[in-house]
Amino acid sequence: MFEQLTQLVQQYGGSSVVNNAAIPNEQNEAVLNETSSSILSGLQKIASEGGVEQLASLFQGNSPIDNSNPVVQQLTQQLTGNLGEKFGLSTEASSGVASSMIPQILGSLVGKAKDSNDSSFQISDIINAISGNGGQASGIMDAISKYGTQFGLDQNGDGKVDVSDAMALGNKSGGIGGLLGKLFGK
Template identity: 80%
Template structure:
């Protein structure tokens, strides 16, 4: 997933990085890579700190993906700090780079993940990448349980969405990616 994310950053990095006089040309590629790293680690941090609902809102389209979005804000702040620290950008220049790129990149990521005709990003791959093998499965299951009834994820008809439903989904056609596809409207 990281390579595809870096491609998205390169796609949107033209004006914000390459054509930006505040970013010295010798740092362009490093700033692009730092942006990719910040987005990926920012999503991981949000997931690990219990922000699974924020991520679910981001990926299912319930939240606007602009600079007022809490996920966008957190990742933008993280990136701004890194750009200032690592590349000597002023606070306003670093903030400008982050605030112009992060909403565009996350919006494109979400749109690609939700587009059934675009296989470059899959919701399940994104969730697996950002949650890793840590204790995130329970947080994700809690979120699925909270919102799952409205998405028709109660596979065994017991009135709740729980691990038994996840097991039923993994045994059924579509597996876990089918579960995330239903959750995120794919």
């Protein structure tokens, strides 16, 4: 997932970083790399600190992906601090880069993850990258279970979304990947 995220950062980094006079040209690549790292580590931090519902809402597309979104705000704050600390950029320049790139990158990430015609991002890969395949994955799955019945994912009618629903859905559309895809609009 980090590769795909880096590609999105490169895609949106032109005007925010490369064409930004406040960032010396010799630092462009390092600033873009820091942006990718900060987004991934920021998402991991949100998951580890119990922000699973925020992330589930983000990937469901239930909340706007702009500077009013709590996930966007947290990632923007982290990237702003990292750019200032590591590259000596002013708060204004760092904040400008972060607040312009984070919503674009997350919007594209969510859009690609929800697009059934785009296989470059899979929700399950994103969840595994964010959770580090650890305990947070089950927390994210708990949030999906909590909200999943609202999206018709309770395949066996027992009032909860669990492995048996994934297996039932798997016969139709690919197991847990299909379950996650259905939840997130694929």
